[in-house]
Amino acid sequence: MVKPEDYSKESSQRINRYFSESFKRKKVQEIEKNLSTVMEVSKEYEVSKTAIYKWLDKYSLNRKRGVKQVVELMSDTRKIQDLKAKIRDLEHLIGQKQIEIEFKNKMIDIAEEMYDIDIKKKLSSKPLPGSGSTGKNTNGK
Numbered sequence: 386m387v388k389p390e391d392y393s394k395e396s397s398q399r400i401n402r403y404f405s406e407s408f409k410r411k412k413v414q415e416i417e418k419n420l421s422t423v424m425e426v427s428k429e430y431e432v433s434k435t436a437i438y439k440w441l442d443k444y445s446l447n448r449k450r451g452v453k454q455v456v457e458l459m460s461d462t463r464k465i466q467d468l469k470a471k472i473r474d475l476e477h478l479i480g481q482k483q484i485e486i487e488f489k490n491k492m493i494d495i496a497e498e499m500y501d502i503d504i505k506k507k508l509s510s511k512p513l514p515g516s517g518s519t520g521k522n523t524n525g526k
Contacts, residue, residue, distance in 0.1 A: 413444040
């Protein structure tokens with residue numbers, strides 16, 4: 386890529402580089418197969434994006450046929466895959482928690498039968514301290 390200090394050099398000091406036709410075709414194929422992007426090729430070989438688009442126009446088989454190429458950012462695809470994996474993990478976690486809840490409920494049922502007491506009723510009859518209303522006191526105090 387051209388650096389600001391390169392502009393200060395005289396034209397005789399700048400290095401002109403020429404890329405072979407086979408190199409250009411190879412890079413165009415990589416771009417078409419989504420193995421690399423125009424930006425990546427531009428940065429890696431210090432070639433302007435304009436030059437790469439000219440290569441695409443000249444050597445691309447899709448452009449000559451009039452085929453439209455849909456461009457999707459690889460990062461979007463990766464994000465979608467990551468989100469799907471996260472959904473799978475969360476669904477798995479919810480399933481484990483549901484099994485745990487069912488197990489605890491079954492243990493309470495068994496304990497109620499063994500000790501002949503109503504544990505669920507005793508637990509749900511009185512609210513825990515601090516779990517009541519945060520508004521005004523309703524006892525008239």
